[in-house]
Amino acid sequence: AQSVTQLGSHVSVSEGALVLLRCNYSSSVPPYLFWYVQYPNQGLQLLLKYTSAATLVKGINGFEAEFKKSETSFHLTKPSAHMSDAAEYFCAVSDKAGNNRKLIWGLGTSLAVNP
Amino acid sequence: NAGVTQTPKFRVLKTGQSMTLLCAQDMNHEYMYWYRQDPGMGLRLIHYSVGEGTTAKGEVPDGYNVSRLKKQNFLLGLESAAPSQTSVYFCASSYGASGGSTDTQYFGPGTRLTVL
Numbered sequence: 001a002q003s004v005t006q007l008g009s010h011v012s013v014s015e016g017a018l019v020l021l022r023c024n025y026s027s028s029v030p031p032y033l034f035w036y037v038q039y040p041n042q043g044l045q046l047l048l049k050y051t052s053a054a055t056l057v058k059g060i061n062g063f064e065a066e067f068k069k070s071e072t073s074f075h076l077t078k079p080s081a082h083m084s085d086a087a088e089y090f091c092a093v094s095d096k097a098g099n100n101r102k103l104i105w106g107l108g109t110s111l112a113v114n115p
Numbered sequence: 116n117a118g119v120t121q122t123p124k125f126r127v128l129k130t131g132q133s134m135t136l137l138c139a140q141d142m143n144h145e146y147m148y149w150y151r152q153d154p155g156m157g158l159r160l161i162h163y164s165v166g167e168g169t170t171a172k173g174e175v176p177d178g179y180n181v182s183r184l185k186k187q188n189f190l191l192g193l194e195s196a197a198p199s200q201t202s203v204y205f206c207a208s209s210y211g212a213s214g215g216s217t218d219t220q221y222f223g224p225g226t227r228l229t230v231l
Contacts (some may be wrong), residue, residue, distance in 0.1 A: 009155070032217050043119070043205055043222030044158075051217040090157065094216060102148075102173070103220065107157035 002027045002095045006106035014114050019063075019078040021109050023091030026072065032094040033074040034103070035065055039087045047089070050074060061085070086113045117141055121206050121223035128196045128230045136191040136226050138206030146209045147189040148220065149173075149181060151202040158205070164189055165212065196230045203227050 007022040025031055033050040048059025055067045061084075065076045076089060091106040122137045138147065149161040160173030164183040178200060180192045189208075193200060207220040 034219075036220075041225075043224045044207075044220075045222065046219045049217055049219070102160055102163065105158045107155065 002031065002093055002104050004091050004093045004104050004106040006089075006091050006109050008109055009107065010110045010112070012112040012114060013081045015083055016080050019076070019081045019085065019111065021076040021089050021091075021111065023065075023074045023076065023106060024072050025074065025093050027093070027095060029095075030067070030069055033065075033067065034092040034094070035059065035063070035074075035076050036090045036092060037087050038090065038108075044090060047076070081111075081113045083113050083115065086111055119206055119208055119221050119223035121204075121226050123226060124224065125227050126229070128193075128228065130197060130230060132196050133192070133194050134196065134228075135193075136204055136206075136228075138189045138191070138208075138223060139187055140189075140206075140208040140221070141187065142208060142210070142221065143186070144208035144210050144221070145186075146212060146218075147183065148207045148209075149179070149189065149191045150205045150207065151175065152205060152225075153202050161191065161204075196228075198230045201228060201230045 003026040005024045035047040036044040037047045038044045048057045050067045058064045063078045088108050090108045092103040119140045145166050148163040150158045159175045162181040164170050167186040170181045182190045204226045206223040209218045209220045211218045
């Protein structure tokens with residue numbers, strides 16, 4: 001069964017430093033992939049998604065993610081962290097293959113940005 | 116265009132009480148979902164609906180019931196609340212099936228439920 005793993009439940013960076021949040025999927029058939037962000041006391045919103053059109057995907061607020069089939073990864077990056085980036089980030093997978101009507105969610109990574 | 120709204124935002128129940136959470140969307144989406152979010156456990160799907168009049172079980176359906184009488188509304192019911200149901204509940208909707216597609220899920224702001 002398809003699964004998604006987010007390495008590191010908590011990541012802490014300094015303001016201005018590189019942000020790297022890791023996501024790996026398990027399927028042998030590359031799925032569709034999503035990153036969602038949840039700001040404190042809010043619902044989730046889409047940050048970006050991989051739809052097979054391009055391996056480097058740009059999202060909102062300066063985030064981007066690169067799909068690497070050989071590594072079964074879809075890591076999220078931002079060159080320079082801002083205090084407002086502090087949030088929970090979720091990676092999710094949509095399996096192309098079957099009748100599954102649902103997204104498969106990672107457990108989330110909490111990003112803290114230190115001044 | 117309000118997107119996805121949830122009512123109420125907060126609720127405290129005593130064990131054994133019942134309540135209904137209301138989710139409404141104004142985007143004419145076919146698919147709607149109820150999730151619960153607990154620390155360290157990410158998002159877990161409770162029930163979902165693929166269209167008006169339909170419902171289906173997710174990962175953690177026990178203790179919950181749902182109804183989708185109107186396309187824009189998706190109700191989540193707790194018949195006899197238990198402390199284990201203390202959680203934050205999120206409703207989401209999408210135009211098409213999230214599985215096997217690139218459709219985005221749109222989330223409501225959440226309902227924080229405490230069961231004493």
